[in-house]
Structures are given as structure tokens and as C-alpha cells.
Amino acid sequence: MTSEYLELNRALWDERAGAHAASPDYGFQRFADDPAHLSGVVRFDLPRLGDLTGLRGVHLQCHLGTDTLSLARLGADMTGLDFSGEALALARELAGRAGPPVRYVRSDVHDAVDALGAGGFDLVYTGIGALCWLPDIRRWAGVVAALLRPGGRLFLREGHPVLWSLADPRPDGLLVVEHPYVQRPEPTVWDEDGTYVTTDVSFTHTRSAEWNHGLGEVVTALLDAGFTLDALEEHDSVPWDALPGMMRLLDNGEWQLADRPWRLPHTYTLRATRR
Known part of the structure; x- marks a missing residue:
């Protein structure tokens, strides 16, 4: 990623x-009040995660660390990595x-091997909304492989590239493919003054650069x-209201397209093992 976009x-x-930390969407107080509480994203994938007891894991692009902390509560020895110092302070x-205790390291994901060392992890975890910030998916895959020991595994749940490619909701309710499905050299640059959680904060940094990556x-x-x-x-739900006005809230806290989902x-979940 060029330094400008970074x-x-x-x-x-x-x-x-x-x-984000102050919003009820991340539920900081619930984590403090209930030692068994897990993030909705991790809870969704409990049947797929398997036994994490004693595994040395790293959560790449961990943001506020609610998923990282949840994995630690399931028995993993977790490290969270993110490029935002503000987010890590709150994590x-x-x-x-x-x-339980979690180690947090500030680093761009592309420098994770320098920051954490090579081949020392049993598990690399990456959650929703992470890959879209990366300009080169092949470079990311190389980083993940370098972090893992042979036989170590990757666990990824991510927004589906079909969902990322859709235009904003239209008055006529049609779903329209507007944005790239596959990775392009140049990013899609957005200028939006809001965020995906409930808040009345006004933001001054409104521009961002994103890349889609086909499955x-x-x-x-x-x-x-x-x-x-x-x-x-592949799943027919997503952890946030991805298409406002077109989705319904499910009992498990996820959102789903209301009309013919x-x-x-x-979203999709991917599991892979380093050979």
C-alpha cells in the first residue's frame, strides 16, 4: 500500500x-460485566472454530480487540495487531x-512478520471488514503463511465480495453491481462522514481507500x-446493517436481506492449513 493510502x-x-468503543454495538460494558461474553462475530463461528485451548494465535487488523478477547476467552493465547494506536489503546x-490478558502490537499488517516473528503461531484469525483495506491479496497471503508454523491454520470470516460490489440502496429496491468485484490496482476512494456504529460524533477524516478481492x-x-x-x-447474513433500508435483524444479531436473501x-468463512 502506498504511504498516501495507508x-x-x-x-x-x-x-x-x-x-466505536463508546457505541453499544461493540458492547464494552458487556465484556466487563460478563466474563463469558463473546463478540457476535466469534459467537457466530463457534461451531467452526474448533478447540482453541493452548493455541498461540494472532488476530490481524484487530481494531478494538473484541474478537481478540473473545478468542482468548475460548482458551487461545492471543496477540492482536493493528495499525491504529488509538484503537489499540482502547483494546x-x-x-x-x-x-484474560491479550498482547497488542501496533503494526501495519504487511509488517506483521517483522513485528511478531516468523513461524510462531498456531492460528491466524482475520475477521469481518479487514481484507478490503489491503491492496494486494497475494502479499497478505504470504504474510499469513510466514506467521504460521507448518500445520498452523488460518480462520477467516469476511464480507462477501459480491456484497462489497453492490451500489448503495436504490429507491426502486434493485440490487445493482456498481463497484469492482476483483482486485484493481487503484482503490475505490470513499468520502463519507459517518461510520457503521450508532453514534452522534461528527468526523473530520472522511476519506478512505478500499480494494475488493474476488473469492x-x-x-x-x-x-x-x-x-x-x-x-x-458462504452465509446469508452479515454482522451489520450492510444495505440500510433493505435488511432485517435476525435473532442471532446478524442482518439479512429482507427480500429473497x-x-x-x-459473508463467507474460510479455513485453511499451512502445508
Whole structure:
């Protein structure tokens, strides 16, 4: 990623960290009040995660660390990595209040091997809304492979590239493919003054740069980086109101297209093992 886009995105995430932590959407107080509480994203994938007891794990692009802390509560020895110092300060505060301990390291994901060392992890975890900030999915796959020991595994749940490619909701209710499905050299640059959580904070850093990555590109990048694909599952729900005015809230806290949700995948879970 060029330094221009890196700094653009870092400024956006630094500014939004406090509003995200204060929002009920991240549920900081629930983590402090209930030592068994898990984030909705991790809870959704409990049947797929398997036994994490004693595994040394790293959560790349961990933001406020609610998923990281949840994985630690499931028994993993977790490290969280993110490029936002503001987000990590809040993540450390939450871990200090809620436990168990989590190590947090500030680094761009592309420099994760320099920051954490090579081959020392049993698990690399990446959650919703992470890959879209990366300009080169093959470079990312190489980083993940370098972090893992042989036999270590990657667990990824991400917004589906079909969902990312859709235009904003239209008055006529049509779903229209507007944005790139596959990775392009230049990013899609957004200028939006809001964020995805409930808040009345006004933001000054409104521009961001994102890249989409087709499902085939992600899988091929991992195969070429030395992984065996263990599972790939597409889901008809997403953890936030991705298409406002067009989605319904489900009992499990996820959102789903209200009209014929089977028309498109909303998210996917991928599991792979480093050969």
C-alpha cells in the first residue's frame, strides 16, 4: 500500500476508535460485566472454530480487540495487531478490565512478520471488514503463511465480495453491481462522514481507500502461498446493517436481506492449513 493510502486510512480509523468503543454495538460494558461474553462475530463461528485451548494465535487488523478477547476467552493465547494506536489503546483498556490478558502490537499488517516473528503461531484469525483495506491479496497471503508454523491454520470470516460490489440502496429496491468485484490496482476512494456504529460524533477524516478481492483471488492466493483449503462456506447474513433500508435483524444479531436473501451471499468463512 502506498504511504498516501495507508495514512489516509489510518487517520480515519484513529478518529473513529473512540466512537466505536463508546457505541453499544461493540458492547464494552458487556465484556466487563460478563466474563463469558463473546463478540457476535466469534459467537457466530463457534461451531467452526474448533478447540482453541493452548493455541498461540494472532488476530490481524484487530481494531478494538473484541474478537481478540473473545478468542482468548475460548482458551487461545492471543496477540492482536493493528495499525491504529488509538484503537489499540482502547483494546488494552478493555482487556485490562475484562481479561484474560491479550498482547497488542501496533503494526501495519504487511509488517506483521517483522513485528511478531516468523513461524510462531498456531492460528491466524482475520475477521469481518479487514481484507478490503489491503491492496494486494497475494502479499497478505504470504504474510499469513510466514506467521504460521507448518500445520498452523488460518480462520477467516469476511464480507462477501459480491456484497462489497453492490451500489448503495436504490429507491426502486434493485440490487445493482456498481463497484469492482476483483482486485484493481487503484482503490475505490470513499468520502463519507459517518461510520457503521450508532453514534452522534461528527468526523473530520472522511476519506478512505478500499480494494475488493474476488473469492477466487483469495483462495488462489492462499493455495499459492502454501495452504490447503479445509472449508469454504458462504452465509446469508452479515454482522451489520450492510444495505440500510433493505435488511432485517435476525435473532442471532446478524442482518439479512429482507427480500429473497438467497439472491446473494452476504459473508463467507474460510479455513485453511499451512502445508
